[in-house]
Amino acid sequence: MSDVVLKIRNLQKSFGEHQVLKGIDLEINKGEVLVIIGPSGSGKSTLLRCLNFLEEYDHGEVLFHGRLVGYRKTSHDRMIKDSAKAIADIRKRMGMVFQSFNLFPHMTVLENVIEGPVQVRGISRTDAARNAKILLDRVGLGSKVNEYPSKLSGGQQQRAGIARALAMSPEVMLFDEPTSALDPELVGEVLDVMKSLAAEGMTMIVVTHEMGFARDVADRVVVMDDGSIVEAGSPAEIFSNPAQARTAEFLRRVLH
Amino acid sequence: MGYSWDFQTVWEYRQVFVRGAIITAQLTFWATLIGTSLGLFLGLMRRSDNAALRYPAAIYIESFRSTPILVQLVWIYYSMPILTGLQMGNIMSCAIGLGLHCSAYVAEIFRAGVNSIEKGQWDAAHAIGMRYPKLMLRIILPQAIRRMIPPLINEFATLIKLTSLGSVLAVNELLHEAENLINNTYRPLEIYTAVAIAFAIMIYPFIYASQRLERHWKIRS
Numbered sequence: 001m002s003d004v005v006l007k008i009r010n011l012q013k014s015f016g017e018h019q020v021l022k023g024i025d026l027e028i029n030k031g032e033v034l035v036i037i038g039p040s041g042s043g044k045s046t047l048l049r050c051l052n053f054l055e056e057y058d059h060g061e062v063l064f065h066g067r068l069v070g071y072r073k074t075s076h077d078r079m080i081k082d083s084a085k086a087i088a089d090i091r092k093r094m095g096m097v098f099q100s101f102n103l104f105p106h107m108t109v110l111e112n113v114i115e116g117p118v119q120v121r122g123i124s125r126t127d128a129a130r131n132a133k134i135l136l137d138r139v140g141l142g143s144k145v146n147e148y149p150s151k152l153s154g155g156q157q158q159r160a161g162i163a164r165a166l167a168m169s170p171e172v173m174l175f176d177e178p179t180s181a182l183d184p185e186l187v188g189e190v191l192d193v194m195k196s197l198a199a200e201g202m203t204m205i206v207v208t209h210e211m212g213f214a215r216d217v218a219d220r221v222v223v224m225d226d227g228s229i230v231e232a233g234s235p236a237e238i239f240s241n242p243a244q245a246r247t248a249e250f251l252r253r254v255l256h
Numbered sequence: 257m258g259y260s261w262d263f264q265t266v267w268e269y270r271q272v273f274v275r276g277a278i279i280t281a282q283l284t285f286w287a288t289l290i291g292t293s294l295g296l297f298l299g300l301m302r303r304s305d306n307a308a309l310r311y312p313a314a315i316y317i318e319s320f321r322s323t324p325i326l327v328q329l330v331w332i333y334y335s336m337p338i339l340t341g342l343q344m345g346n347i348m349s350c351a352i353g354l355g356l357h358c359s360a361y362v363a364e365i366f367r368a369g370v371n372s373i374e375k376g377q378w379d380a381a382h383a384i385g386m387r388y389p390k391l392m393l394r395i396i397l398p399q400a401i402r403r404m405i406p407p408l409i410n411e412f413a414t415l416i417k418l419t420s421l422g423s424v425l426a427v428n429e430l431l432h433e434a435e436n437l438i439n440n441t442y443r444p445l446e447i448y449t450a451v452a453i454a455f456a457i458m459i460y461p462f463i464y465a466s467q468r469l470e471r472h473w474k475i476r477s
Contacts, residue, residue: 054379064382073419084387102376116384119394168384 003030005172005203006051010060013046020046021061028172033204035214035235038224039250040112044207047224048176051205052094053087064090065171092120095165099177101157103149109136109160110145116168128167135163139193155186159193164196172238173197175206211254215239223247265443266450273454276433280458283351283429288412290355295362302367312348313363326421329353333425350422354415361411369404370396402473409466413459420455421437430454 006028013021016027020043036044049055050061053070062069070089071079085093103112113132117123123131136142139159149157159179165173175194179187191213198204198217208214214221214235221238223230223246242248266273301313332353337343344352372398376411381391423432434451438444 052383054333054382070390074326088385088387092384094383096379098376098379098383100376102374102380104395115394117387120385120388125336164380164384 004028005030005032006205007063007064008047008051008060008067009063009224011047011050011057011058011062013050013055013057016175020227021057022048022217024229026222026229026232028203028235030203030207031201033198033202033206033217034217034220034222035218036222036224037209037211037214037250037254038203039232039253042224044146044224045176046131048174048205048207049217051174052091054094054096055095056081064093079233088120092116093171095170097161097165097173097175097178100148100179101154101181103157103160103164104143105149108146108148109141109152110164112149112160113164113167121168125254132163132167136160137143138196139163140189154182158182158190162190162193162197165168170207174201175204175208177209179208179210209254211239213252223250225250260445261446263440263450266446269437269441272433273430273450276428277428277454279347279422279427280340280416280419280429281382283347283354283422283427284358284412284416285413286348286351287354287419288360291358291411291415292408294355294359296366297334298318298359299370300362300380301367303370311374312375317360318353319362320357320365320421323358325418329421329425330356332356346425346427347422350419350425350427354418357418358411358415362408362416365404365407365411366400366456368407369400372403373399373452406470408463409469413462416459417455 004027006026008024008026008164011021011024012019021150022043024043036047038044046055050057051064053062056070068079069147070087072082072084072086073079076240103109104115107115110129110132113135114125114128117126117128117131133142133145136145139162141156141159141163144152144156144160149160150194152160157189162178179196183189187210187228191210194204194206194213195217206218208215216235218235220232221235222232223238223242223244225246230246230250231242233243237243238247239251242251298313298317301309302317303312304310330348333346333349336349336352376400377395378391381395386395419429420431421434423428426432430451436448438447441447
């Protein structure tokens with residue numbers, strides 16, 4: 001079996017007249033940390049959301065372990081939308097962390113974390129709670145299991161969001177600007193959790209504006225602009241010796 | 257010219273008011289039952305991705321919202337037996353008419369409540385692999401229902417008032433009983449005053465409860 005977790009081929013997506021993804025090709029290998037950077041509106045988040053089909057794409061393919069995500073092909077090679085069950089089956093193998101956390105406000109931290117395992121995976125409450133407590137300890141929220149999200153700081157909410165995604169034992173974690181909504185002093189605690197995940201060998205795709213994280217943690221950095229990939233390479237190549245003028249221009253602006 | 261008020265007559269016939277109020281309560285009960293269950297169903301249909309569900313719901317809701325309830329009641333009263341072949345009592349056909357009317361408004365309350373939940377909640381539930389029924393029951397509705405309760409209570413209060421239209425179909429609810437009484441006693445002012453008070457006594461507790469509930473939730477969140 002190949003080690004390719006996700007393969008993206010000629011991915012295109014438009015919102016009305018505006019084409020936000022103009023043919024993206026990308027592969028993510030098992031255990032790899034891929035960081036996507038680029039100016040606002042470059043299509044980074046849309047690309048990430050297409051991977052678990054929160055966003056429907058118009059052309060091209062997303063393959064998860066070789067399986068088409070969101071669509072199935074008819075005998076005439078036409079793509080039709082897959083069944084809700086098939087889409088959900090793929091989603092539960094990927095974890096996602098959102099910019100605005102999106103915790104369930106009517107549930108405690110523990111209930112948030114066990115919701116997926118119990119309701120989707122069918123794991124018993126006891127087993128799910130035991131595992132959730134281990135995860136919450138790991139993200140430093142062992143003392144907050146019975147709090148409601150509204151009682152937590154942004155950094156704590158985001159760490160709970162990470163624990164909720166990890167509880168599904170995902171094969172890949174998608175991070176959609178996980179620190180962009182946080183006060184600057186809370187960014188570090190979330191990045192630390194992500195770094196430890198990376199160190200454990202989790203396959204991660206991270207859309208972020210944190211250049212330090214991209215430089216220190218990424219195996220590969222992808223630079224996007226205007227719906228296309230400008231260039232991709234190791235952090236050293238991208239940050240020290242960008243091949244494209246657009247990359248250099250973007251880095252000059254974000255790094256001052 | 258002085259008018260001499262005589263509430264003694266009203267008091268003597270208090271049983272008539274109680275009798276009418278019971279019918280009013282019965283009408284309200286059945287209409288609420290029909291209205292909320294059908295309304296939730298219609299609200300779900302109207303939010304559906306499937307046009308075969310969405311369009312009929314939309315047509316139903318908008319026709320009931322854009323025609324007078326009195327016309328609806330009379331129409332249902334006369335056409336139901338012809339369309340269904342069932343001979344219904346006037347209380348039942350009035351309750352059905354009120355219920356069908358009310359369901360259109362409940363559907364809209366439901367839709368607005370569900371739409372008011374942030375898109376991120378849907379994303380998060382989808383991302384953990386949840387599918388529509390569980391997503392609705394466990395994530396969206398528990399949050400949406402809070403926002404739906406104040407307008408639903410409002411609609412309920414409106415419904416109690418609308419039961420007085422039953423008098424047109426000779427349903428012996430509060431207003432109809434009162435009108436019969438006026439024909440016997442010739443004391444319209446006192447009797448209409450009593451009718452107004454009786455409705456207020458029935459409705460105000462719900463309005464009060466709704467306000468308390470809203471304040472309670474505002475403090476908690």
